[in-house]
Amino acid sequence: MADVVIGKEIDKTGAEVTVKLAPTIGNSKIVPFFLKNYAKLIEDGLAHPIITFNNKNKAVYAEINGQVVGHIVYEVQEDVAKTGWITFSCIDDNFRQRGIYNILHRHFETTVKQAGSKKIASHVHVTNMPRQASCASVGMKPVFYRMEKELK
Numbered sequence: 001m002a003d004v005v006i007g008k009e010i011d012k013t014g015a016e017v018t019v020k021l022a023p024t025i026g027n028s029k030i031v032p033f034f035l036k037n038y039a040k041l042i043e044d045g046l047a048h049p050i051i052t053f054n055n056k057n058k059a060v061y062a063e064i065n066g067q068v069v070g071h072i073v074y075e076v077q078e079d080v081a082k083t084g085w086i087t088f089s090c091i092d093d094n095f096r097q098r099g100i101y102n103i104l105h106r107h108f109e110t111t112v113k114q115a116g117s118k119k120i121a122s123h124v125h126v127t128n129m130p131r132q133a134s135c136a137s138v139g140m141k142p143v144f145y146r147m148e149k150e151l152k
Helices: 031-043 100-114 129-137
Strands: 004-010 016-022 058-064 067-076 084-091 120-122
Touching (some): 004 100, 031 084, 067 100, 084 100, 100 129
Parallel strands (some): 084 120
Antiparallel strands (some): 004 016, 016 058, 058 067
């Protein structure tokens, strides 16, 4: 399946942002952007190095002048709420503070609502303050904390 345009908006700098839906990740043009940014998060200790992909993963992503500048990769889970689970989201460093995450998130919410989702969720590393702030900016809040202890 080909990626499809699901919206166009203007960011805080006046640039046109094209928002697309990738019904599958493998054939989408977001793959190089995704891999580069995911590797950086792992290197910085802000993401778990194991991520499971299956044929349920989709993405809502943003382009400016044909360049991928951000994405929200997600799947709709098969729980009672059909939770829209955000697997990984990222905005290119050169395009931050322009409202692109909020643009993407609006389209993501609309997309998962149309798929029957009643809520959205995401794991966020305790030290990933930018991600915690982006979640808060779209109305997400902490629900529980995972506690761990390294055994020596």
